[in-house]
Amino acid sequence: MKTIKYFFATLMLLCAMACGGGSDTPQIPINGDWQLKSMNNMPFVAGDVYITFNSNATFELYQKIGTSDFEHFSGTYQLSATKILGKYTDGTSWLCDYSYTIHNDTLTLTDDETSDNYVYESCEIPEDVISNETRLQNQSKPIL
Amino acid sequence: MKKFYLIASLIIAFSFSCTKQNEIENVATLTSLGEKYVNTPDEALNGSLLVYLSEDAVKTIEATGTLTRSSVGEIDMVLREYNSASIERLFPIDVKHEARTREAGLHHWYVVRVPNEVQVEKLASSLASLQSIERVEFNKRMIPQWKIVNDPSIERTLTFQTRSETRASYPFNDPLLHYQWSFSNDGTISEYAKEGEDMSIFSAWEIETGDKDLIVSVCDEGVAYSHSDLKANMWVNEDEIPNNGIDDDKNGYVDDVYGYNFQDNGPITWDKHIDKSHTDEGHGTHVAGTISAVNGNGVGVCGIAGGSGKGDGVRIMSAQIFSAGYSSNEGTSRAVKYSADNGACILQCSFGYGAGSVKNDETFRKQLSVEYEAYEYFRKASNYPALDGGLLIFAAGNEEQPMSGYPAGYTNYCSVTSIGYGGYPAGYTNYGPGCNICATGGDYYSGGKGYDIGGILSTLPESYTPMYGPKGYDFYQGTSMACPHVSGVAALGLSYAKRKGYHFTVPQFKAIMYSSVRDIDTRMVGTYMSFKRLYLSDFKGQMGTGLLDAYKFLLNFDNIPCLEIKTGEQTQIESPSSLFVKGNAQWTIKEVTISASDMEKLGMTTQPQIIKNSIYFVCKKSGNAKMTIKFIAGGSNAGSDSKMGGDVFEKEVGLIVRHKFNSNNAWL
Incomplete structure (x- = not known):
């Protein structure tokens, strides 16, 4: 009897693993918060960019590039084994379908067409970035 | 109308900015007085003179001087010529900041006080001839040029409404x-x-x-x-x-x-x-x-x-x-x-x-x-x-x-x-x-x-x-x-x-x-x-x-302006002040710099060029950096020793160079 029990337990475990996700959503740790650290091997100094990839295939983008406050964008993304592409809630697609790699706490997105690459590091997005009371909602950069 | 302008002129001529009525310091007069003279005796106050003592004189006076005698022999000889003459440090000692005061050399300044009837020019001449006196400055009277004139032509509108x-x-x-x-x-x-x-x-x-x-x-x-x-x-x-x-x-x-x-x-x-x-x-x-x-x-x-x-x-x-x-x-x-x-x-x-x-x-x-x-x-x-x-x-x-x-x-x-x-x-x-x-x-x-x-x-x-x-x-x-x-x-x-x-x-x-x-x-x-x-x-x-x-x-404290530029394209910034202000702020570009390593990474072969107050450059590679722009605030020339002009200041600008940008300005 014991042998049978173990057999079924193993069978069940194998089934669970097989059902853990479809072939289009592999179990890789892109979910979480990321901060842009460099672009084409140059430290990113011209602004500040944070991204949150949620497990429900949505994302939040917080960027401060030429503005006094963080802008907030959101949308959905699709992930394959090597590519990530996305679309904003206003219907605009991302600049390209990025190739991506994750190594330890580093996420690299590459535009294959231009070879531009962007390196993000895992982080905790500061609360004042997310809850910015004077946030600009998807506005173009105000030149004061 | 003439009366109006006369009254108005009186009011405005005496409007509220206190101004010294000193004439232009006559360079010829100053030169003739000698190099120790900081200024001329025009409009000078009677009864006092400011002097800058030598290092040795300062040491002596600090060691053994009193209010009426400096203990510097040659200075005291001059002071003895005047009844109730005194000498004291111009800047009283503040114990918390004496070190900083001495570092700035301010402890060298003394004020010599004499009776009001004394001709300060004569006193200055005597003191300027001494080795222990390095500079002589007349204590200038500032005469205010403002007066309040209650002009009846000015309509009173204040009704103290809440x-x-x-x-x-x-x-x-x-x-x-x-x-x-x-x-x-x-x-x-x-x-x-x-x-x-x-x-x-x-x-x-x-x-x-x-x-x-x-x-x-x-x-x-x-x-x-x-x-x-x-x-x-x-x-x-x-x-x-x-x-x-x-x-x-x-x-x-x-x-x-x-x-x-x-x-x-x-x-x-x-x-x-x-x-x-x-x-x-x-x-x-x-x-x-x-x-x-x-x-x-x-x-x-x-x-x-x-x-x-x-x-x-x-x-x-x-x-x-x-x-x-x-x-x-x-x-x-x-x-x-x-x-x-x-x-x-x-x-x-x-x-x-x-x-x-x-x-x-x-x-x-x-x-x-x-x-x-x-x-x-x-x-x-x-x-x-x-x-x-x-x-x-x-x-x-x-x-x-x-x-x-x-x-x-x-x-x-x-x-x-x-x-x-x-x-x-x-x-x-x-x-x-x-x-x-x-x-x-x-x-x-x-x-x-x-x-x-x-x-x-x-x-x-x-x-x-x-x-x-x-x-x-x-x-x-x-x-x-x-x-x-x-x-x-x-x-x-x-x-x-x-x-x-x-x-x-x-x-x-x-x-x-x-x-x-x-x-x-x-x-x-x-x-x-x-x-x-x-x-x-x-x-x-x-x-x-x-x-x-x-x-x-207040908003600008958090804002570094950023230029987004397409890779390989000639960029012209026609009015750089628009990076920081809307409209036509009066700035003159003095200099634009970007580090050599950033230039190399961005594929810039030359520093940005300034032509007729516009900035030109090309970045052949994608990347990002900071560029520093030096402006002149107020006028087209910076102030110098010989000519009044504007203040020079620097602003940093971010540069992002990419092959493409999103229409909604979003990053990804």
Whole structure:
């Protein structure tokens, strides 16, 4: 009897693993918060960019590039084994379908067409970035 | 009409900017006196002379000197020629700051006092011949050129209506706020007032209202520290016991609770009267109110950095240098040093020498030697966490001249010009080289008809009878009134910077300030009426970078402008000032730099080129970097030793170079 029990337990475990996700959503740790650290091997100094990839295939983008406050964008993304592409809630697609790699706490997105690459590091997005009371909602950069 | 212009001319000629009536120092006379002479005896005060002792003389006098004898043989021989002559250090010892004082060399300055009937020229000649005397500076009398003239042609409009009868909502319950058009101008105050011609103070207050740990020193007539709308925001020297006749904190001054009277060497005063031409006018109290009258107390007016209504306004220190219209190099220098040693980070100076009396920086340094050294001592003192140094803000002057007066025009100091409520230059304002920024100083006659409300409403000593305002308040005009607007906005900016944990050098801070302006130059076409007809082309590009906007200023602390450029494409930035300001701010590009390593990574083969005030460059590779642009604030030439000009400051700009950008500006 014991042998049978173990057999079924193993069978069940194998089934669970097989059902853990479809072939289009592999179990890789892109979910979480990321901060842009460099672009084409140059430290990113011209602004500040944070991204949150949620497990429900949505994302939040917080960027401060030429503005006094963080802008907030959101949308959905699709992930394959090597590519990530996305679309904003206003219907605009991302600049390209990025190739991506994750190594330890580093996420690299590459535009294959231009070879531009962007390196993000895992982080905790500061609360004042997310809850910015004077946030600009998807506005173009105000030149004061 | 002729009578109107005569009266108007009288008023404007004596509008509120105290000016030294010194003639231009005669270079030939100075040369003939000898190289030890800092200035000429014209307008010199009797009874005293300022001298700079040699190192050896200082050692001797500090070791064994007394008030009446220096112990330096040759000096004492001269002093013995005069009854009751004395010699003492110009800057009293402040035990906390003596090391810094000595490092600056200020301990070399002494004042020789002799009876008033003594000819100071003869004394100077005797002392200048001594080896132990390196410099001789006459103590100059400053004669005020302002007078209050109650002009019957100026219409009185103030009816003391309460706030609820006028605009729908105000940030504070101070009943006279409606009349402070310089804070927020809705255009209804008179037919010549134009909506929006103000310093955006109401909007700025949504972000910041001041910090009680920040001290602004008002170098002026005494501030009426007991005024009901100022008292709560006065700086108090907690280490000094009032009225006990003792220098409790050993800073060199007795009973200096709210500041000190450096002209009379005693308690602060604001209502001294000698004769019709020599009387206090409430100038210091008025200036102080613009900066930090108490907000939200249900009384009178508001101050730009007067707080949130919870006792947190910036503090006013009264560094009194005028008394019944008199002042001196000696008193002014002491006041400036005192301000540095007792915690001020902004020096508010609505005074100066008449435009043209000092023509360039080198003359200023040489002929206002001890004053200059005191200003530099202040500039290097760090008394506030957000700022590495001190800010000196001066009125440009009211002589209607195409140049700033000094010290305002000195390259490292801020010179403020004035506009009225119509958004046009005030009829009296100086403009041109040396002027850095514009603010609302008021103009009774802006538009052509005189209204009291064209002036700036602020606090006045409560013992005075106002010309136009209610008791304790009045409308004044002048670059003297424009200057505290800049001081107040600077105080707001520093308060905000401290709250956000920022720290700036003085040039960095001024760069943000000079770039936080609104365009006034595009309207400098045709003519405009004040007490005289103004030909506006005279003022184009001459009022500084623009009209200081307090709201933009606060937002700009968090903003590094960024250029997004396509890889491989020639980039032309036609009006670089548009990176920082909308419209036509008057900046001249001096230099554009980017590091060699960033240039290589971005595929730039040459530094950006400047052609006719536009910037050109090409980045052949994608990436990002920072570029530094050097601007001249106010005019097309930087100030130098030999020629007055604008202040030079730097701004950083981010560069992002990519092959493509999203239409919605989003990053991914």
